[in-house]
Amino acid sequence: MARYKLVVAAIVLALAQIGFLGSMIVGRAAILRDGKEVLLKVEPVDPRDLLRGDYVRLGYDISRIEVEKIANLPQGELTSVEGPVVVRLKKDPDGYWRATSAWLGSAETPAPGDEVDILGHISNGWSLTPGSTVSVDYGIERFYVPEGEGLAIEEEMRKRNADAEPELRSFGIKVAVDSSGTGQIKALMDGDTMLFEEPLY
Template identity: 60%
Template sequence: MMTGKRLVISALVLAFAQLGFLSWIIASRAAILRNGKEVLLKIEPVDPRDLLRGDYIVLGYDISRIPVKMIANIAPDKQSSDDTSIVVRLKKGADGYWTPTAAWFGTAPTPAAADEADISGHVAAGWDLRGEGMTIAPDYGIERFYLPEGEGMAVQSDMRVRPFGIKLALAADGTAQIKALMDSDKTLFEEPLY
């Protein structure tokens, strides 16, 4: 009889731990969306369909291709990138879209100014850091946006003829969450907090 009680108690403790972990993940995302600094990035469409999750847009940004010469802290003898983090400093342009102005492997040496924002990403090992005109492609975790079923092809077609953007929310540490898909200054689809 005592073994049965321990089993039930163990199962309940495990269930509450899992529930707490999932709640923490959802609350973290919602906190960034609610309180993060908003930036708007221009996007480029790629492909709008996932058999398991429905319509989506694969997003490319100006920050998806960082010129190696923009990365301020590359050692002179460094030939290729390590599997590491990257911070890209953004500044708002006259057109309302934010563009990269500087980048660092690891962390930024100084905090972003009031009119700037930092976005954190990840760089895989093996990117060539030597050649003139070379770029690297960081992953920020914001490369897909899921749409209601049947909307992907229409949005992708529209993206080819007029400017679209993604409104991001950035946490203080540079973690990004997609907040909304924008058609010029009109919000098409907004991500719910929960």
């Protein structure tokens, strides 16, 4: 009888784990499938060695937000407190989406149809004095590629840049953003050329 209970408990635990993992996968796929697409200009963290192993470390021009763009700065506070930040993006004529404003916590108004709010996170200690910038993490700072694909992507970027400097040129990341502001990377872009697309599942 005790053995039977142990087997039942193990099956229930396994099903709970499978359900949890399944919900994570389905949630991510829903964002990729239904989220509004934005193209973010990438600022490589280390332009001399962008690809490390089987993932790409990324920084964006929206990773640093000018304090003047934060609409609800707390009165009398000189440094940031850890918490969420909403950054409003608008598409520029060059096709990249850039920050137009931001709010600590939540946005005061919904984004108009031609803009998108993306949810990020700010850590403690960033200066909130005029002229300063704060660093925002969006959870999209790493782009994983299948094993062995990283070198091929790097070589393709270098080949496209053969007539220019030997370092990598600017490229973009296509991100899907859902209605709550959560972003998921969809694709690695070089101009209009898709170098790698993230599968739904």
